[in-house]
Amino acid sequence: MAAPVLKLAATNDGDADGRFSPRTIPEQLAEELGADIVAGRRKAGERLIELDLAQNFGVSRGPVREALRILERRRMVELLPRRGAYVRPLSLKSIADLFNVRLALSLLAAQTMATAPVESYVETLARRCAELNDMVETGDPIAFARVTTRAVRTIAHGSGNALLLELSIDLANQTVWETIWKTPLDYLTPEVRREAADLMTETLDAIRRRDPETAVRSLRLLLENDRERALAVLADLRKEAGDLRAIASG
Amino acid sequence: MAAPVLKLAATNDGDADGRFSPRTIPEQLAEELGADIVAGRRKAGERLIELDLAQNFGVSRGPVREALRILERRRMVELLPRRGAYVRPLSLKSIADLFNVRLALSLLAAQTMATAPVESYVETLARRCAELNDMVETGDPIAFARVTTRAVRTIAHGSGNALLLELSIDLANQTVWETIWKTPLDYLTPEVRREAADLMTETLDAIRRRDPETAVRSLRLLLENDRERALAVLADLRKEAGDLRAIASG
DNA sequence: CTCTTGTCAATTGTCAACAATTGACAAACG
DNA sequence: CGTTTGTCAATTGTTGACAATTGACAAGAG
DSSP: OOOOOOOOOSOOOOOTTSOOOOOSHHHHHHHHHHHHHHHTSSOTTOEEOHHHHHHHHTSOHHHHHHHHHHHHHTTSEEEETTTEEEEOOOOHHHHHHHHHHHHHHHHHHHHHHHHSOOHHHHHHHHHHHHHHHHTTTSSOHHHHHHHHHHHHHHHHHHTOOHHHHHHHHHHHTSHHHHHHHHSOOTTOOHHHHHHHHHHHHHHHHHHHTTOHHHHHHHHHHHHHHHHHHHHHHHHHHHHHSSTHHHHHHO | OOOOOOOOOSOOOOOTTSOOOOOSHHHHHHHHHHHHHHHTSSOTTOEEOHHHHHHHHTSOHHHHHHHHHHHHHTTSEEEETTTEEEEOOOOHHHHHHHHHHHHHHHHHHHHHHHHSOOHHHHHHHHHHHHHHHHTTTSSOHHHHHHHHHHHHHHHHHHHTOHHHHHHHHHHHTSHHHHHHHHSOOTTOOHHHHHHHHHHHHHHHHHHHTTOHHHHHHHHHHHHHHHHHHHHHHHHHHHHHSSTHHHHHHO
């Protein structure tokens, strides 16, 4: 138990797409712990004890504390004053909630971007669309899902609304996505991907010709489809696996 | 400089409306500091030095650190790793952004609530509507604005979307509102209040009869009006006062 | 037997000292 | 004269020890 497990990342190449590699120690701890939670090595509802974590990671309690705050912000742990930190159970309901909030924010982003599009972001979005179209027949579903998420984030960028962008990134850093991407995304058949790619392209075109209504409508369809399919898959998974506790306690 | 300024609140009656009084020391510090920022005693862009704050408040740097994280979450300060904490300038643009995000989230809340209304929240919202209607002719504008905000929060509650509610509360705890409520809200004339109260009542009615579209449409009108008028007032204020730096640097 | 009360270990909150990094200024160099 | 490099004070990051609170368990009263 006294073995320092943390390996400090010496160099950190900044991510070009808005997601930053961890720099400070607390961020690295948050990353590690978050990964543990996602991987299921830390069970839902489990209590996290600062001293234990500190010893496992080979640091003192200070940085661990800050890491826990970071994870609280990402909704991975719940922090009760004086009563400790617990890993947050993810109910199906809360996942649906997350999808809906993302939907609302993304539509605002699309609407705003379509009102006053900025060329550079339009270009980036166009690249993402091209990628999506290329991946309709080939490529694995996870990659397709990731690019979709990136495209949505590009739209958040393009909105020019800094608060909106921040919230979107926060939501994208949420546990759920990693969880989803770890599930078999069989539902992303070529037909489904075709439709998604088309809708994204439609959104792009609408943005280009400054047509907020169409942009919002297309993106809404795309994201609603995504939501329904992902939720169905997750519901199935949970029914099969023994993760029922998490549902009940969420 | 060695005078302990912080007076610990002995008892804290929990707020019945979702906003909690500060309990822990970091939260109290965040409250104090936040108030200072809103009051303008801490200027936009000013650097906040942990040791100074700690000495002023009569505590050590640990709690101050956590208070700064809390304020970072509320977007009152910006935290640059290894480079200190700065009070965040509030540009008109960022205020507009805030309004727009609140708008999007509130509309999602209204839509969701209207899909499956829960009686208790509908009742609460009805009470708020009654209050608003009572305040059309009498009462000061600030009170009217506050009740409006509360009604919106009730809708967030009524959505049953925990994430949405959390975000809404976070946004409501933002500096801006306090700032706005400190400005002369002359634009809230009886006519304007009449319209706002009517729209809120329309929203309530639509929720009651499970008519999401109307609910969304009414609330959108209400909040868009609010946004336009508030932004106009703020723009005027900034033009008059010497707060131009904040605009430029935001 | 049930409920209250007291004690105790475990854990979080706080503190003060130490280590590491930053930005600025000045001196040396081209 | 402009640019680079070295030094230094100021400030943040981290640590380990101490204080305060919690929840559980046991002992005693009703």
